[in-house]
Amino acid sequence: MxxxxxxxxxxxxxxxxxxxxxxxxxxxxxxxxxxxxxxxxxxxxxxxxxxxxxxxxxxxxxxxxxxxxxxxxxxxxxxxxxxxxxxxxxxxxxxxxxxxxxxxxxxxxxxxxxxxxxxxxxxNCTTIPLMLALSPLRREFGLSEVTVSTYQAVSGAGIAALDAFLADARDGFQALDRLGLPFKASGYAGNTVPHNGGTDESGFSSEERKLIFESRKILSTPELDISAQCCRVGVAVGHYENAWVTFDRPVDLERVASILSDPARSPFVKHLPGAAGEGLSALHCVQDRDLALVGRIRPDHRDRDRKSVCLTVVGDNLRLGAxxxxxxxxxxxxxxxxxxxxxx
Ligand code: 11C
The missing domain is CATH 3.40.50.720 (NAD(P)-binding Rossmann-like Domain)
Structure with a gap:
């Protein structure tokens, strides 16, 4: 071959x-x-x-x-x-x-x-882990609405951005260590900034538009009610996503957990139980590079119909996400x- x-x-x-x-x-x-x-x-x-x-x-x-x-x-x-x-x-x-x-x-x-x-x-590297988490739940409960907020690692912006980030972080934090020297957070190091994918007349960045469009195409639901806001955080590897998800039918949280814990139903997903999100961080995803980590599953307190959950999805953007x-x-x-x- x-x-x-x-x-x-x-x-x-x-x-x-x-x-x-x-x-x-x-x-x-x-x-x-x-x-x-x-x-x-x-x-x-x-x-x-x-x-x-x-x-x-x-x-x-x-x-x-x-x-x-x-x-x-x-x-x-x-x-x-x-x-x-x-x-x-x-x-x-x-x-x-x-x-x-x-x-x-x-x-x-x-x-x-x-x-x-x-x-x-x-x-895109944010779409892949989100789809791995939502697709098995959609099969069981139907998917009505998704709102997602992303916190994306610098390596998503390429090798030059990652190198500059690592150098800036090293210099900046060493300077902080020595005290008295100001840490210049002009780039990604020590910083959270809006995602710099080009913004069009809608006001949404290309990253946000990709996540919306791609989710609809992959799930074959062109009308899916989905919105996204994306930002870049001072992390080298690992995209983190918080989602509010509403299903067509009432959801049982134990059932959600059991679906996401079953590799036959949720391939390439690792479910991390517990609302506190233990083991759910950008660094943890680097230890499970080829899996989407899913956790912090809990009811949305605004929802009286028991059809909504909040959850977090994390994936290594270079591996699982690409x-x-x-x-x-x-x-x-x-x-x-x-x-x-x-x-x-
Ligand atoms: C980022 N998701 O983190 C982007 C990188 O369309 O596949 C990948 C861009 C793409 O900035």
């Missing part, structure tokens, strides 16, 4: 390399990025080629491609990869709204990926050697 990764040197690209070794250990890898370079990962050295080589007549053909590029570069390379015979998983926003392209959360709607599909869009979902979606075409990465 020949697999290529575009954007191999980025944060998600690197995670994808690691997961490919688990899912398809015998695969031959071809790595591409903006220019020729060498990548060292987990003590191994890889040759990375400039992606423009894929535009050459004699470009390498293969079976499966993961594209972890920005929207413009996805637009440039995805059609070429399909033309070269690859089955493609694109992680950008470019094809998510295209009605001909399945938008897939493994464990929720991955069964729509069959042999006839050549291109799959991978959703690389793991992409690899799992591709296991519908090429079954995984590692059962934890196999999409149902």
């Amino acid at each position: 020949r697999i290529c990764i575009l954007g191999a040197t980025g944060l998600v690209g690197r995670e994808t390399i690691t997961l490919i070794a688990r899912a398809w250990p015998g695969a031959t890898l071809a790595l591409f990025a903006s220019r020729d370079q060498e990548l060292t990962l987990d003590g191994k050295s890889y040759e990375v080629l400039g992606a423009s080589r894929l535009e050459a007549q004699d470009a390498p053909r293969g079976d499966l491609a993961f594209v972890a590029l920005d929207d413009d570069h996805s637009k440039r390379y995805v059609p070429r990869l399909v033309e070269l015979g690859y089955r493609v998983i694109d992680k950008s926003n470019t094809y998510r709204a295209d009605p001909k392209v399945p938008l897939v959360v493994a464990g929720v709607n991955s069964s729509i990926v069959d042999d006839s599909v050549r291109l799959v869009a991978n959703p 690389a793991a979902n992409a690899v799992r979606a591709a296991t519908r075409w090429f079954p995984s050697a590692d059962r934890d990465l196999q999409a149902p």
